[in-house]
Amino acid sequence: MKFKAMTAVAALLFAPAAFAGGADDDTLIVNGDIEMTTKAPAPAHLDGALDEIISGWHFRSDETQQLQTDDFENQGMIFVDQAMDIWDTAEGSEGKACSDCHADPADSMAGVAATYPKWNEDAGELRTVQMQVNDCRVNRMGADAWKYDATDAVSMEAMIASHSRGMPVDVAIDGPVAEAWEKGKEIYYTRYGQLELACASCHEENYGNYIRADHLSQGQINGFPTYRLKNAKLNGAHSRFKGCIRDTRAETFSPGSDEFIALELYVKSRGNGLSVEGPSVRN
């Protein structure tokens, strides 16, 4: 009797795995206009790890997916609007706004999000979009730098990303950034925390499966910044990394740290070939 009850419990426990599906076969078209590449052959450096790279969009429910197909329903676009206001607002000692140098972001920022994080030759460092924005703010505008992944900073990143939507992610991983890329790769495969989980434990070996109630994706960041329904705001990639590492019960790195910049480059390179989706909608 006891054995039977145990078997029943076990069957219930395994039930979700039976329902667990991989990515669905829907097609993502935004505003009836921008056709997204949400599945692509894996880039060469993922040989032996993944055959196909899949956007996180495929792992969400139809209702959540639909929100991203229309800018009016995509609440991430609220923050894009707010960033547009900031874009035109002069700040700092130089009395300059973003628009004074970069004019219309629809032209000047097109394609930017697809290639960042990127090596900056003058500064001799690997830069994310947010670091580049802060460099402008401090050195050209004489304004204060934004804290990493602060609301304004993520909104601006989302606005910049929105002008690259539909373009394939194409970050460079060789040359001066090779060292950072290797470091990011090492972090990706390092098990952290009391639960001893690496990024790869969930997002490479178990994507498509459920981790309790959550449907694991490949952890692609082509859709960042992402509007999450759970906290009703835009989330930066570094904050997401932090959340994941925290969930392994580890001490995490900080948003904006060298470790996360390297990890952002590495994770983004795993999505080379997928369309930029930011701001995407996820749960």
Add this chain to the structure above:
Amino acid sequence: MASGVKPRVKAPKKASAGEVVTIKTLISHKMESGQRKDSSGNVIPRSIINRFTCDFNGENVIDVVLAPAISTNPYFEFDATIPEAGDLKFTWYDDDGDVYEETKSVAVG
């Protein structure tokens, strides 16, 4: 005025007489419920949109009472019959007394 409030409406510019059209509205608003406390333990005062209405040429189409449990950036989607050309007037009422308005003209033809 609560900060960052911006109403948006998506309605067709043109319809045929008697056509049922879908109207979507969204207002960015923090919808602070009044149930939360800040880091020093003080209650954060309630600040929500408490009513939303839509009128067509002065005739009421929809009148909604909003409660504190409604999440941030409230979104409404509803159908309306357009009998003739005219203006859709949308009004949101804030707890702090502010009223946000938006008007969309619909042509018939």
